[in-house]
Amino acid sequence: MNDQLRLTLGVRDRASFDNFITAAADDDNAAAREHLRRLRGVAGAPAVYLWGPAGSGRTHLLQAVCQAAGERQQAAVCLSMRGEPGLPPQALEGMERLGIVCIDDLDAILGERRWERALATLCAGVQALGGGLVVSAGVPPAALVAAAPALGERFAAAHVFELRPADAALRRAMLLARAERRGLRLPETVAAHLLDSCGHDLRRLFATLDALERSLLASPRKPGLALLRRLLRETPAS
Structure with missing residues (x-):
């Protein structure tokens, strides 16, 4: 790395304490x-x-x-x-x-x-x-x-x-909650494929969801596996 670095100064409007989901209330x-x-x-x-x-x-x-x-x-x-x-x-x-x-x-x-x-x-x-x-x-x-x-x-x-990483059940809950806040209803096959493809990589998981939202806003349609596979190819792992 050289003497320069990307400094992200903005704040994602969807990141809040209220939507930070944990496995248990006292973990x-x-x-x-x-x-x-x-x-x-x-x-x-x-x-x-x-x-x-x-x-x-x-x-x-x-x-x-x-x-x-x-x-x-x-x-x-x-x-x-x-x-x-x-x-x-x-x-x-x-x-x-x-x-x-x-x-x-x-x-x-x-x-x-x-x-x-x-x-x-x-x-x-x-x-x-x-x-x-x-x-x-x-x-x-x-x-x-x-x-x-x-x-x-x-x-x-x-x-x-x-901090502890999210397990499979918590990653699923996080994905569905974020999709719901955006008005997206993910078919079970789409949600399962997205979770399987991204594994523990939450940044890729949510970046792909962002891309899916943008794609559906540009061209309203039902989110399907073909579209998701293309977006996953375009969204690199962290």
């Missing part, structure tokens, strides 16, 4: 959701560190934090550290003044020293100014400290939540 994912629901960005509040494998809901929760902040008229930003080249590390300068800063896939920049330093400076600034800081990674905090001590030490006192 670890639900505990993380309820903790973040109360986040306001106040002086002295510890950072929040979410970690877990792909498909565990890390990105959804960070987007939900920013969505909730926007509803309160509080300035917030969600930065994705994974993706194609975009902005340089200097683009982070000044973001510490925002009320809430969320950083997704923090471990994607490990080994990139300029990015590690820039993010360590941003995190220190957010905490110094009393803002809310929420990050996600695919590794636990100890691994972050070992790989990038200056960055990892920013989360020594963080609230840490290990």
Whole structure:
């Protein structure tokens, strides 16, 4: 990776705490959701560190934090550290003044020293100014400290939540709930094929659903397997 990285600054309008589905009301994912629901960005509040494998809901929760902040008229930003080249590390300068800063896939920049330093400076600034800081990674905090001590030490006192990936039943519930919110009625054969094809890859699952919605809006018809297979070929895995 070079010195530039795509920083996703927007917030998906469909990611909220209310539509973050968990396997049980009292599991670890639900505990993380309820903790973040109360986040306001106040002086002295510890950072929040979410970690877990792909498909565990890390990105959804960070987007939900920013969505909730926007509803309160509080300035917030969600930065994705994974993706194609975009902005340089200097683009982070000044973001510490925002009320809430969320950083997704923090471990994607490990080994990139300029990015590690820039993010360590941003995190220190957010905490110094009393803002809310929420990050996600695919590794636990100890691994972050070992790989990038200056960055990892920013989360020594963080609230840490290990998120669990969705099982088959929960992935199905998530897919059908999201489709229903969009007014889509997926035939059983279409839903089953979509779930089988995407497996644990929730990003691909929902990206394919997005593409299906756009295709049906452009040319109203019943969602069928032929259309779905074409969209799956056009939607790469995460």
